[in-house]
Amino acid sequence: MRDKERRSVAAVFGAHGAGSGTFASRLPWLSDHLHLSAGKLGIALLMTSIGAICAMPFAGRLVARLGTKIVARVLICAFALVVLAASWMPSLPALAAATTVLGAVGGTSDMAMNAQGILVEKRMGRSIMSGLHGSWSTGVLVAALAGSLAAHQHVSARVHFAIAAAVIAAVAVAATHAFRTTAADVGLAEEKSEDVPLFVVPRGVILLIGLVGFCGIYAEVAAQDWSSVYMHRTLHGDEAEAAFTTGMFAFTMAAGRLSGDAVVGRLGAAATVRACGVVGALGGLLVVVARSPLPAVVGFMLIGVGVSVVVPLAFAAAGHAGPNPTLGVAGVATIAYGAGMAAPGMIGGIANLTSLRVAFTAVTVLAGLVALGGGLLGRNAPAAVHGGGGEAAGASAHADAVGLAAAAEAEALANEG
Template sequence: MDPVLLAPPRLSAQRARIVIATIFAVHGVVFATFATRIPWLQDRLGLSAGSLGAALLFGAIGGLLGMPFASRLLHRFGGRRTTRVLMAAWCIAGALPVLAPNLAALIPLLLLYGMTSGMADVAMNAQAIPVERDLGKSIMSGLHGMWSVGGIVGSAVGVAAAHAGLDARIHLAIVDAALLVVALGATSKLPVNLPDAAEPPPKPFVVPSRGVLLIGLVAFCAIFAEAASSDWCAVYLTRITGADPGIAAASYTAFACTMAAARFGGDFAVRRLGLRSTVRIGGVVGTLGALLVVAAFAIAPTIVGFALIGLGIAVTFPLAVAAAGHADPIPARGISGVATISYGAGIAAPGIIGGIADATSLQVSFGVVAAVIAFIAVGARYLR
């Protein structure tokens, strides 16, 4: 186990769990706040589906470049300091894309957005692994449930802001400034875990083992579906069903709510059904949801479809992250491996969806999403 990530005895496991859960929630609010205003950004800059998708692809590139360095930063500077800096950077970067005056300016801002999001994600997941060991039970699904709760809060505020016609620049500036204060307060309560100079720093780029690759492939499918749905659900409702911006933004709320509910129940489901069965059933449910999105042209069933996608894919990524973190003597390295595979490629989903939509239609794009989710059910056997 990496000494950098060990919590000192003075911080109880239960208290550490609450602190980390707060950090997960803040991360989710920042993400959802931007996601609900993507249609506003598209309209303001006059972007086509393909141009928007290509721009969002740079968020994936940022994550791909940043994530492999997270474990090295944790080793060098310690868990609390690294997580504190990365969460602050994420809160700031989350408010920047809507400030872009044109597509050329949007691209580097989304690159920074992806880098800070991915690195902060690895750091907070790595902090959770030793707490899970101390408690002697699975908590990762519940922590990711807190991320989804943050998504619900952020999307609810986004729905209200969209209904009111509030300028997204003002909306994000206010919300993310408040989140910055919360993030700094929560990370200040993390244990002071100093780096271990005797242990060599992990290399930022290492070829994952076969086991990690297989886990990462299943996680990739879940993140692909999650990214595609969260970034495109509001646009889908607007373009395909003719929903107004407020109703369209509510589709992300439905998606986030079902993800949160499933993640809070995920640890219990694993104990009752087993890990593979839980993931396999979720893959089937998510596939049915994506097919409903493709087949429906009305507002209500389309929102239900996105809700089913969220319900089906919710526990796959948290369980994959936990498996990777426990499998590697340096948890951040195992997490970074799976996260780089899944996020580095999975966050590319918005760009892929946009490209397919430009060439064909949004319905065809979500037919691809249905096929990707179906692989989760098939690949559940790789998670042990």
């Protein structure tokens, strides 16, 4: 039963990632359709981050009141529909309004599915969050390939988005049926949703975990958005080499996430994050010192490995840090996803003042800070997440049912009602 629920949550992660990948894959169509310059398109994309950051502090109360099942199901369907609506926007202001809503529903549904993932992880007594985020990355890649094929066949983005929205919504509705929603299933004690604050302000250990997540996401977004530009402008690679670099970064990040749970099970969360931070810092250093394309490609691949587990383990650590996983996730996401908004502009600003090499020096430093903060991401994990298995996993699952009794009650009660 637990493994079935894990697969269902993974499918929801994949559906959410497919929504993001579908939208990203047809940005050139949107740009050409509305005659947008790169700067104007950047404004529309910035509104996505703003919408997400504005909505996330309220996500904890919403999920506590309605439950992860309802929020994930409804908002992922809404996410797919807003992607479709974006293709019909007649102007930049209208597109910016659509992308603001896109960020809000996408960010809030992200909180719900991560909170459900943490609950399943608690019940299973072992790390699963890295694999869930690997499913998200896989959804992005599959959707991006589908978008590339649709564009190659000259299929309108409106037709493409309509088909994708139907598939994503169907997967979300079907997969959320397996979410365990009753107090008897969860086996946890009672907590009133009214006790959950309306607006989550991260503080204490949640704030520190969020800062580690910020460093990881900054490095991730910087590499994802700027790797091809770095390869083309700084190292004078051709367009094929530039695109290949971005693809290899995405590949190693997805591979790292899909294999991350096995590594965490063997080494523990803290040691895994420390090791990945060191790998990411070495990759950033290799990018900075490279004088030809090949070493830089290897460097970006190492960055992909280095950042792969940071976000899922930051969410997991936040969810295990307090009595309500949704509040922890929302608090960390508010900080960490701010990096997604800050990174592209900061990289560009530093590059304008100095160079892209100097800008990626900052990425190297932030990856090093991830290694230093690795202990924060393992301190509250179940015993099986710290390392070890067998009896430790069983003891952890029993301890979760007794000692972490308030962990999921908000969503249990909300879904019963």
